[in-house]
Amino acid sequence: ATGLYTARALSFAGVEYDILRHELTPEQIEVYDTYADAWSILCAARHKTAYREEAVMRRNAA
Numbered sequence: 001a002t003g004l005y006t007a008r009a010l011s012f013a014g015v016e017y018d019i020l021r022h023e024l025t026p027e028q029i030e031v032y033d034t035y036a037d038a039w040s041i042l043c044a045a046r047h048k049t050a051y052r053e054e055a056v057m058r059r060n061a062a
Contacts, residue, residue: 024032
């Protein structure tokens with residue numbers, strides 16, 4: 001079961017919400033930026049790995 005049927009049955013009718021803003025400290029911003037940089041490096045490395053794997057599969061199929 002993927003929960004798709006249940007998800008379609010959900011409704012936000014009558015839901016009330018407020019916007020909650022959290023001001024980040026300079027230290028929190030630094031941590032966030034560091035993690036964002038790390039994720040960028042990981043995503044780029046994964047992309048390169050996938051490209052190399054595809055190239056090897058094409059070469060082996062030829």
